[in-house]
Amino acid sequence: MAEEVDYESLPPNAGLAVNMLAGALAGISEHAVMYPIDSIKTRMQVFATSPVAVYTGVGNAFTRISSTEGLRALWRGVWSVVLGAGPAHAVHFGTLEAVKELMGGNQVGNQWLATSVAGASATTAADALMNPFDVIKQRMQVHKSEFRSVFTCARVVYRNEGLAAFYVSYPTTLAISIPFNAIQFTVYEQVKRILNPRHEYSPTTHITAGAIAGAVAAAVTTPLDVAKTILQTRGTSQDAEIRSVRGMADALKIIWTRDGIKGFGRGLTPRVLTTVPSTALCWLSYEFFKAAIRSDTSGCN
Template sequence: MAEDEVEYEGLSSDAGFTVNMAAGALAGITEHAVMFPVDSVKTRMQVFATNQAAIYSGVGNAFSRIASTEGLRTLWRGVNSVILGAGPAHAVHFGVYEAVKEMTGGNKGGNHFLSTSIAGAAATISSDALMNPFDVVKQRMQMHNSEFRSVLSCARSVFRTEGLSAFYISYPTTLAMTVPFTAAQFSVYEYMKRILNPGKDYSPVTHMISGGVAGGVAAGLTTPLDVAKTLLQTRGTSQDAEIRGARGMLNALRIIYRRDGLKGFGRGLSPRVLTHMPSNALCWLSYEFFKAAIRE
């Protein structure tokens, strides 16, 4: 390597907090915007609907029915909420991740499962505090026959009718889901990257494959809690008294089990994995690219 070249994988330890935050913000917006229609289908499939028109048998069925009865634009409803929240949330996420990984020795040679797990968990706790209200608004707008057409009108309505707590009723569930999700994602990503790219060269294909595998594994493991999160975040729109009265994660899990048995915890599994595999691949590809580009 020439003396004036910068080792690519070495960027994370000396590129600086600001670089990592900027790269994370750009990566987050890219990830969520591209895969948003599949996420919309996932939300629809996870909701316990009483209206037959809002009950879907699979990903293909959901796409077909939504496109034919509501129009393709419906699949993008709520994307503005994600874009508004994803930038700041992902900036904090990646910034905290890199800072904690450096503090705990994760940038040194060898495997550092504990370091990357701690860093991923710390990153999630920080970013979810910012993202949770935006996610509530997003899911309210994604629902069948949603009355909301703008982020602001939806946020105002939720606050006026349900109070501030509606934006954070799912936060403990979100953390219970995303802390193991992120710990698994980052650990699998770092492991796959070391296996596929031991020379630590700049390798977009390596980042895409590693990110995709990591996202799929993490998404599959945490789907049951995602179903509970969706129930809590959309409870205010339900006509079912029991669902409207759900007060937390354990209550939501009991409702899901009573209504649909064990299979209820797999609601939306396919679109969730389909969302996270390519979106994580794109997110890591974008993150590593932007990190290198900004650093240069």
């Protein structure tokens, strides 16, 4: 009888390359599949000046956008995340596994501190790479966007607003992503340990743990996500006050002044709807590719 294989540790000398490649493939899968819902989330979070661009819910947004602009509008800007998600997720998961190993997160027991620090470190590195792509994506997602090409959008934003436009939201992005990924990774690891104590490759476990982790993290960080959207789309706004927003504090003030406490929940439903399946798919893809690549690598030794 063949010896049972622990897929998470095969082979140890292929760890970083495997984790980065698996992360890149998982990231592309995650973002591409759920992109239309992400487009709806962006539009719901923007303070629109036209009643035509104000939506009452996900269903209302989907119906109106598809009927007036066509379904293709929901995919506008997808190439920005495809181009950025692969490298960013490769960096994310590579850093994640490296820091977790360094801090003893792979040892037996409840290593919540190691997993939290690993998640925070991973997102700091990955967001530095992904932030410009995210700005381009949201500029292309807004109502009546003038951009149809990722490269045209990047060129125009750089020409009109400078390099700072691609990073004005970076502090806010980190303020979202660090707790989001720390929460997500910690919850994922804990749920996975409970559901899969033998550490076997289990698609059901990875989907369930990923979905639960994503839902919790998305709900907690939605208020800051609204602020990030305002910062990243300020250059397309016709509102002078929004165009002059300089940072997270300004964005949060506008949200509170104009919409009160409910403003911090803008886009909550589509954000959770996007995050739950996307994180489930991301972790499933990551664990699958990690298992598959490590098995292939092991077979070549």
